[in-house]
Amino acid sequence: MDAAINTQNYRQYLARFQSLIALFVLCVLISFLSDKFLTVTNAWNVMRQISVNICISVGMTLVVLTAGIDLSVGSILALCGAITAGLLRNGIELQSSNLYIGFTVLGACVAGIIVGSALGWFNGWAITKFKVPPFVATLAMLTIARGLTMLWTKGFPITGLDHKFAFLGTGWFLGVPLPVWISGIVVISAIIITNKTRLGRYIYAIGGNENAARLSGININYIKIAVYTIAGALAAVGGLIITSRLDAAQPNAGTGYELDSIAAVVIGGTSLSGGRGSILGTVLGAVIIGVLNNGLVLLNVSPFWQQVVKGLVILAAVIIDKANSKNE
Amino acid sequence: MLVAENISKKFSGVTALDNVCMELHAGKVNAIIGENGAGKSTLMKILSGVYTEYEGQIIYNGDTVRFKNTKDAQAKGIAIIHQELNLVPHLSITENIFLGSELITPFGFLDKKQMREQTQALLDRLKLNVDPDAQIANLKVGQQQVVEIAKALLHSAGVIIMDEPTSAIGDKEVKVLFDIINGLKAEGKVIVYISHKLDELFAIADRYIVLRDGKFIESGEMEDINHDKLIQKMVGREIVINSKNKLSEKAEVLLSIDHLSLHKDKDKALLKDISFTLHKGEVLGIFGLMGAGRTELLETIFGLHSKQSASSIMVNNKECHFSSPADAIRQGIALVPEDRKKDGLVLGLDVKQNICITTLGQMQNMGVLDNGKETSLAQKYIDRLRIKASSSKQLAKNLSGGNQQKIVLAKWLATNPCVLMLDEPTRGIDIHAKTEIYKLIAQLASEGMGIIVVSSEMPEILAVADRILVMCEGSITAKLNIDEATEDKILLEAIPKNN
Numbered sequence: 076m077d078a079a080i081n082t083q084n085y086r087q088y089l090a091r092f093q094s095l096i097a098l099f100v101l102c103v104l105i106s107f108l109s110d111k112f113l114t115v116t117n118a119w120n121v122m123r124q125i126s127v128n129i130c131i132s133v134g135m136t137l138v139v140l141t142a143g144i145d146l147s148v149g150s151i152l153a154l155c156g157a158i159t160a161g162l163l164r165n166g167i168e169l170q171s172s173n174l175y176i177g178f179t180v181l182g183a184c185v186a187g188i189i190v191g192s193a194l195g196w197f198n199g200w201a202i203t204k205f206k207v208p209p210f211v212a213t214l215a216m217l218t219i220a221r222g223l224t225m226l227w228t229k230g231f232p233i234t235g236l237d238h239k240f241a242f243l244g245t246g247w248f249l250g251v252p253l254p255v256w257i258s259g260i261v262v263i264s265a266i267i268i269t270n271k272t273r274l275g276r277y278i279y280a281i282g283g284n285e286n287a288a289r290l291s292g293i294n295i296n297y298i299k300i301a302v303y304t305i306a307g308a309l310a311a312v313g314g315l316i317i318t319s320r321l322d323a324a325q326p327n328a329g330t331g332y333e334l335d336s337i338a339a340v341v342i343g344g345t346s347l348s349g350g351r352g353s354i355l356g357t358v359l360g361a362v363i364i365g366v367l368n369n370g371l372v373l374l375n376v377s378p379f380w381q382q383v384v385k386g387l388v389i390l391a392a393v394i395i396d397k398a399n400s401k402n403e
Numbered sequence: 404m405l406v407a408e409n410i411s412k413k414f415s416g417v418t419a420l421d422n423v424c425m426e427l428h429a430g431k432v433n434a435i436i437g438e439n440g441a442g443k444s445t446l447m448k449i450l451s452g453v454y455t456e457y458e459g460q461i462i463y464n465g466d467t468v469r470f471k472n473t474k475d476a477q478a479k480g481i482a483i484i485h486q487e488l489n490l491v492p493h494l495s496i497t498e499n500i501f502l503g504s505e506l507i508t509p510f511g512f513l514d515k516k517q518m519r520e521q522t523q524a525l526l527d528r529l530k531l532n533v534d535p536d537a538q539i540a541n542l543k544v545g546q547q548q549v550v551e552i553a554k555a556l557l558h559s560a561g562v563i564i565m566d567e568p569t570s571a572i573g574d575k576e577v578k579v580l581f582d583i584i585n586g587l588k589a590e591g592k593v594i595v596y597i598s599h600k601l602d603e604l605f606a607i608a609d610r611y612i613v614l615r616d617g618k619f620i621e622s623g624e625m626e627d628i629n630h631d632k633l634i635q636k637m638v639g640r641e642i643v644i645n646s647k648n649k650l651s652e653k654a655e656v657l658l659s660i661d662h663l664s665l666h667k668d669k670d671k672a673l674l675k676d677i678s679f680t681l682h683k684g685e686v687l688g689i690f691g692l693m694g695a696g697r698t699e700l701l702e703t704i705f706g707l708h709s710k711q712s713a714s715s716i717m718v719n720n721k722e723c724h725f726s727s728p729a730d731a732i733r734q735g736i737a738l739v740p741e742d743r744k745k746d747g748l749v750l751g752l753d754v755k756q757n758i759c760i761t762t763l764g765q766m767q768n769m770g771v772l773d774n775g776k777e778t779s780l781a782q783k784y785i786d787r788l789r790i791k792a793s794s795s796k797q798l799a800k801n802l803s804g805g806n807q808q809k810i811v812l813a814k815w816l817a818t819n820p821c822v823l824m825l826d827e828p829t830r831g832i833d834i835h836a837k838t839e840i841y842k843l844i845a846q847l848a849s850e851g852m853g854i855i856v857v858s859s860e861m862p863e864i865l866a867v868a869d870r871i872l873v874m875c876e877g878s879i880t881a882k883l884n885i886d887e888a889t890e891d892k893i894l895l896e897a898i899p900k901n902n
Contacts, residue, residue, distance in 0.1 A: 283749035
């Protein structure tokens, strides 16, 4: 009996570390093929590149753990980036009452995050109040937020932003790029939330068995709305980083990001049917995608092939994960 | 003629059917009779190819048959019409009848014309006057049932098994159904009819076969037996009654339910005008057959159907209105649901997480969960209920049914309830765990908790309850003290009567 449990634990441990092993193998492989890969500059480069995806994917993980999905993160990212950029450059002008409100960098960033949270809240509200399937509700929001972005930007990039704002995406602090700090803080907070708080436990419980959770007196709707709101807010944070790094808010920013973040979540071993998975897994997933992208670029592989490879990796990850859960 | 010889079937060690032998005659309506859990459904599922693993053999028209699956059984002429109709609501009658056996033209397209004609012919034969192109969703339940029968006839079934065919239809439709059955009988088909409604059986059946506890008890001609005798055959077991503390009549009232009703939609009431009280230290048993509304009653009290229900609920002499389980829990009500895997546990979480889920609010320190508090709470209940787990970190899904049930009990005991509602508390768990749970119920009651036990197992109710409510079709039909309750009396009140 004890021996059986031990081998089971051993298997589970192996399963937990297999994405780490895959990452390690990947790194060794690429470093043999390219001498530019294992350099400090490149390491920071990769981490800066994936910081946006990590922010979004952390939110996505929380949503997926409740057995939901959020397709709107890419559009929310674009809208929030554009709103922050627009407020920074033009402020708000109300001609009727002859009022002008200017925005500091902090004020504009907070406004962007508030808009992201509000749209996320709206997702959660539609899903819980009207029982709209998450796929549909967030698909609608994908279109709505993209449309609002086009309206706000009139279809043109917003450029010429306050140089202080650029610090967010390009600055360094204590020898580490600021976007890495931000995504690091997001990851650590999310790990604490999922492992150490009531909210986190309820997220797993709802994803694992919504009926049982409801009968245990958990307010399902409240938790779900919270989760989608967090996802919206984190998409906004991603929007701020991108806008700052490019020194411009592109109206079509973030297109397809929802798929990249779902990929990170899935590669990280989180089950799309909810209740099983971890933030750390998602981070690993995002890192694997980032390293893969970076390696293929360094090796001069065509971007078209990159997409094919990425797709195959997602498929392989899920197949391996399925095989593992059968073993359990 | 269909003959079953020495059929036995076990589910993970629990015997569901024990050496059942019976004969089902052609040109007759054969009624299978038994209480919940007597093995009727299991037997029918074996006859129709749903269960393929069993001991014994089935002989159909002289040949020994062993079906590989339901389709195989269908092809050999045995059709089953399940209690829950298996039709696709948004397809037409024709499409449903030919589902899985579509007619194809020589060009590989669907032969819609031919299928429509054959459907029309079947509907004519069954005197169902609707368009074969009509959508199933737009038909009445009775009409849907006729479509199911038509589907069975399409495969020129020689044996038609009907499981509770009248549970969802009105008197008029029952008459139509009986006419159809009589027609099929005249064609020489074997009709197997399962129903709780004894009056109905006397109206339609020719022969009866009584099952009890998975065993064949008796068979015979319907005209040779009467209502009361049939009930005796169904029940006929020794009654084990635990010695109980006689309740002092003046014990304070913990829960009082007044005029509780629950509506599915405007016309259909699931629960009608239910009133009862629960005293401190009392174990109240609620018995009812399938569909009597037992589970719905507990769920309504627990605040799960607040929008469709009306009631006045008093807890500790305080008027309460529960719009969600959270409200009910706050007033000290707990519900251990019928299906622990579906409603009771989060299987992917561990023992500790499952036990603490109802009281997480008390398990935190400055907003962060306190692992020490959680572990000690879990350990307390692991010891008290003797839950066999390798540690509090073992996943719930890796435990046996009895231990899983104890975890569900633990998570509710952790809330310190004053009223504990148990829905089928010992379903599918072994005898040993069963006795432990009975002992626990008695102990909790002696400590002053009010306990409601819903069960479809009569011995269980008689063993644990101080007082028994009998439910039938959404109403309470009898309130019996344990010393006046007998199995016959209870069953008589639980069986629906046709007026």
